[in-house]
Amino acid sequence: QVQLVESGGGVVQPGRSLRLSCAASGFMFSSYAMYWVRQAPGKGLEWVAVIWYDGSNEYYADSVKARFTISRDNSRNTLYLQMNSLRAEDTAVYYCARLTVDNWLEPWGQGTLVTVSS
Amino acid sequence: QSALTQPPSASGSPGQSVTISCTGTSSDVGTYNYVSWYQQHPGKAPKVMIFEVNKRPSGVPHRFSGSKSGNTASLTVSGLQAEDEADYYCCSFAGSNNLVIFGGGTRLTVL
Numbered sequence: 001q002v003q004l005v006e007s008g009g010g011v012v013q014p015g016r017s018l019r020l021s022c023a024a025s026g027f028m029f030s031s032y033a034m035y036w037v038r039q040a041p042g043k044g045l046e047w048v049a050v051i052w053y054d055g056s057n058e059y060y061a062d063s064v065k066a067r068f069t070i071s072r073d074n075s076r077n078t079l080y081l082q083m084n085s086l087r088a089e090d091t092a093v094y095y096c097a098r099l100t101v102d103n104w105l106e107p108w109g110q111g112t113l114v115t116v117s118s
Numbered sequence: 119q120s121a122l123t124q125p126p127s128a129s130g131s132p133g134q135s136v137t138i139s140c141t142g143t144s145s146d147v148g149t150y151n152y153v154s155w156y157q158q159h160p161g162k163a164p165k166v167m168i169f170e171v172n173k174r175p176s177g178v179p180h181r182f183s184g185s186k187s188g189n190t191a192s193l194t195v196s197g198l199q200a201e202d203e204a205d206y207y208c209c210s211f212a213g214s215n216n217l218v219i220f221g222g223g224t225r226l227t228v229l
Contacts, residue, residue, distance in 0.1 A: 033216050044121065045156070045164065045207050045225040050216050072198050095163060099216060104154040104169035107207070111163060 001024040002107050008043050009112030012086055021077035022096030022109055030054070030074035033099040036081050038092035039111075048094070049081065064090075086116045122147065122208055122221035123153075129227040130198045138224045140191040141207030146219055148189040152211035154194045155184060159204045167206075168193060195226070203228045 008020040022034070036048040049070040051058045058070050069082040079096050092112050097105040123141040139226075140147065147153055153171045166175055168184035169192060173224035176209040180194040191210070195202055208221040 010189060014134075035218070037220075044205075045158075045209075045220040047218050050218070052216070059217055100169075102169050102173070102174075103152040103211065104166045105156075105164075105218075106166050106175075106201065108163035108165075 001038075002098075002100065004107055004109035005107040005113040006094065006096055009094065009114045011115045011117060013118050014087060014116055016086055017082070018082045018086060018113060018114060020081040020083070020094055020114070022081075024077045024079065024098070027098070029072075029077040032084060034070075034079045035097045035099060035105060036070060036079075036099055037095045037105070037108075038090075039095070040089070040092040043092075050099075052077070055078075084116070086114075088116050090114060090118050120219075122219055124206075124208060124221040124224045126222070127225045127227065129229055130195075131215040131229045132198050134198050134201065135194060135196045136198060136226060137194045138206055138208075138226070140193070140210075140221045142189050142191075142210055142219070144189060146210040147186065147191050150211040151186070153184070153186060153191040154205045154209045156193075156196050156209060157202075157204045158207065159174060164207065198228050200228050203224060215229075 005023045006008045051070045067085045071080045093111040095111045099109045124152045155168040158164045171186045172184040181195045212219040
């Protein structure tokens with residue numbers, strides 16, 4: 001069963017850091033580009049970052065560039081998102097997702113909630 | 119990196135058809151045939167309904183269809199059913215580096 005499970009969310013103060021993880025199972029993780037997508041409460045989906053299948057390239061939305069870092073460990077079938085200098089506007093449910101060979105995002109994890117608040 | 123433009127809401131009665139538009143630019147929707155549509159029910163993760171403009175993954179009902187003209191993509195839901203009530207998001211590739219951009223979302227209400 002193809003599955004993604006996020007973890008690492010929680011409540012964090014502004015300016016602090018948090019690392020999210022996304023554990024993959026049921027497919028050849030090292031063959032797929034992976035994404036982080038977030039959704040602020042009551043808002044729409046926002047692409048955050050993408051990393052190529054071998055980790056050779058990574059790209060970020062302007063809103064998180066220079067603060068967030070996407071990475072992966074293909075030996076552990078795990079995707080990461082290191083979030084530094086967190087702001088209130090980073091509060092959201094963070095989803096990881098796989099880019100299929102047909103260029104759509106599936107599956108999605110269940111999401112992990114990050115709340116940035118003092 | 120502005121979001122693709124979708125109407126915030128759409129509605130129809132059971133059995134009717136509804137079309138949701140998604141307008142981008144020549145840098146995303148207008149260039150790439152990698153437009154997908156996602157359905158999201160409250161508290162759930164998004165689920166793909168259409169990929170590559172007009173293709174349906176297995177298991178998605180045939181009453182969901184997609185199209186594109188110029189910089190605007192569209193999702194049509196025919197024969198509306200109560201379970202179609204959800205938020206719908208379009209998504210397009212926005213560059214050769216697997217960059218993507220989402221629409222702002224449309225809440226579909228089945229009256």
